[in-house]
Amino acid sequence: METIAKIRRRHLVNGESISAIARSLNLSRNTVKKYMNAADEPRYLRQYQHKPQLGPFLAILDKWLEHDQLLPKPRRRTSRRLFEGLQNEGYHGAYDSIQRHVKIWKVSRDPSKLTQAFVPLSFAPGDVGQFDWSYEYVVLGGVSHTIKLAHFRLAYSRQMFVIAYPRETQEMVLDAHVKAFSFFGGVPRQMIYDNLKTVVQTVFAGKSRRFNGRFMTLANHYLFEPVACTPASGWEKGQVENQVGNIREWLFTPTPHFDDFSGLNAWLAQRCGELSSRRHPQRAETIAAAMRDERPALNPVSVPFNSYVEQPLRVSSTCLITIDRNRYSVPAAWAGKVISVRLSAEYVRAVADGLEIACHVRVFGRDQVFCDPWHYLPILETKPGALRHGTPFVNWTLPLSVENVRQALLTEPKGDRAFADILLGARDAGLEALDIACQLALEYGKPSAAVILNELRRLVEPPRAPSLDVPENLRLFTEPLADCTRYDSLLAVNHV
Structure with a gap:
């Protein structure tokens, strides 16, 4: 538009000739003449777009589009696949030309693909x-x-x-x-x-x-x-x-x-x-x-929703359930049985008889195994040798004193049975109490299962009941005095 204004000023105000203006602006005389009578901004409407590269391949492209139109939508070729196919046919043009032609072709077959008109929407609060x-x-x-x-x-x-x-x-x-x-x-x-x-x-x-x-x-x-x-x-x-x-x-x-x-x-x-x-x-x-x-x-939230999905699963003979190609352990008592598994975004919970029997943090990798050693303790009653190579026990991180006792016992004959008895005795007490019991046993010298279990029982033993109140009619009003000299008489008798 600036060029048009410049041409009109130079000719109509300054009186320059059309030829002089054309030479100085490097325009044709016909262009200068056309701009002389233009008062508004010129609009250029392309009547036809030349396609020097795509032109020889238009028939092939249209044939492919017609064929794909008869196929289900997931099986139709995208513009990129059509472009790669034309390249195999010898096409050397740009991808944009293919994309533009495919869009025009689809609109010509389905005018509804043109820009649609919509009604502005308004919403009430909380709606x-x-x-x-x-x-x-x-x-x-x-x-x-x-x-x-x-x-x-x-x-x-x-x-x-x-x-x-x-x-x-x-x-x-x-x-x-x-x-x-x-x-x-x-x-x-x-x-x-x-x-x-x-x-x-x-x-x-x-x-x-x-x-x-x-x-x-x-x-x-x-x-x-x-x-x-x-x-x-x-x-x-x-x-x-x-x-x-x-x-x-x-x-x-x-x-x-x-x-x-x-x-x-x-x-x-x-x-x-x-x-x-x-x-x-x-x-x-x-x-x-x-x-x-x-x-x-908004409607108030009183109690959050328990966001899990539930499914029944059979527990394997190795006490494992499989979720998304990962395996999680459950207590050995449920091996071979069907339990309910509740999957949430963060946890895997196993439920049986209405009670939660296992809970694991959910992972999203593949082919991983997560074993809780406490789930396998009952098996040690009949298979104590599993302590040496069982996956739940080999990778079990124990307190230092418990690990020292384990290493000491496993070097002795039937040491795996002794350590299994210790773990079985600690099922209810927990690792913290077992840690203290092992520390006390190590202070005495060489630890043994009997000593550790004795210390463990003393730690978890419930407090003794308080002494009974003696009824008034059974209470002594005159308590006997202690007389140790009477034992001297017994010594004298024995001496004789």
């Missing part, structure tokens, strides 16, 4: 919350990981909450809701979701859904209504969809470094609080101020 997952990259303990990030968003205040997990399993979904509602200080009346399997069991026509049973237990506990979006209609929860991109830019660029998930999630919760100081997009206040207005409208 709606939205949920979604995303994949992010972090470095944990010096190793790069792909994590799953659970996103929550309150539609009125725009308050966000995110928490990271190694997977998207149902116990992770349940745990994320517990943490989010605790962070918000309440529960919205509705929660909107995609049709993910951990939430929706069956999708029927329209809005009808059959929700997952365990998820509905969560919804009934917190008294919110779950709502599933129409398939492929992400705009129905557009706030949290937009939040995914924002969080990736604000919190995961560059890649954050932490020691573990605990440190990462503590930082994410802190950053969610800090980001609430931003201005609300539709109100003349901050997100934190809008959240203060919305919190009283």
Whole structure:
């Protein structure tokens, strides 16, 4: 536009000729003439885009697109795969040309792919919350990981909450809701979701859904209504969809470094609080101020939900149950039996006859074994030799005095039986009492199982009952005096 104004001033004000202007500005005379009568900014509309590289291959590309259109969506080739296929046919152009042509081709077949119009939405305080997952990259303990990030968003205040997990399993979904509602200080009346399997069991026509049973237990506990979006209609929860991109830019660029998930999630919760100081997009206040207005409208949380999923498992002959290719021990009494296993985001709990019989911190590697030595002590009654090479006992970290006793006993004949008896005697007392008993036995000299067990019994022996109150009618009013001289008479008799 500056060039047009310059041409018009030089000709109409300064009186320069068209030829002189064209030579000085390195333009053609026809261009100068066209600009002489232009008062508005020129608009350039390309009538046809030349495709010198792609042109000879358009027929092949369109044929491939027509063929893929008949296939199920997961089997259709992406623009990148089509580009690689054309390269094998001799194409030397850019990938962008393929991508642009594929987009135009799809829009020509389905005009609904053009930009759609939407109605602006407004929400009442405490009315709606939205949920979604995303994949992010972090470095944990010096190793790069792909994590799953659970996103929550309150539609009125725009308050966000995110928490990271190694997977998207149902116990992770349940745990994320517990943490989010605790962070918000309440529960919205509705929660909107995609049709993910951990939430929706069956999708029927329209809005009808059959929700997952365990998820509905969560919804009934917190008294919110779950709502599933129409398939492929992400705009129905557009706030949290937009939040995914924002969080990736604000919190995961560059890649954050932490020691573990605990440190990462503590930082994410802190950053969610800090980001609430931003201005609300539709109100003349901050997100934190809008959240203060919305919190009283949320349903209060009285008791947190117990976020676990339960499944029956058979215990192996080695007293192990298998969870996600990792094995955890349970008490030997349950070997070969079916028990109930409660999986949460952090723990693996074994339950039998309504009682918790084992609890392990959950790990997410593979092919790892976690044995609690106390679970295997009953086996030592018949198999004391397992002390020498049994996995639970070889890697058992014992107090120093107990380890010294162990090393001393295992060098003697039947030492494994003696140490097994010591451990069996300490099942109820615990390692702390056993440690003291072993220290006392080592002070006496060479330790033995009998001495240690005797010391252990003395340590854990319950206090003696107090002396009985003697009834008044049985109490002595005149107590006899001690007379030791009477023993002298006995000596005299014996002497005779």
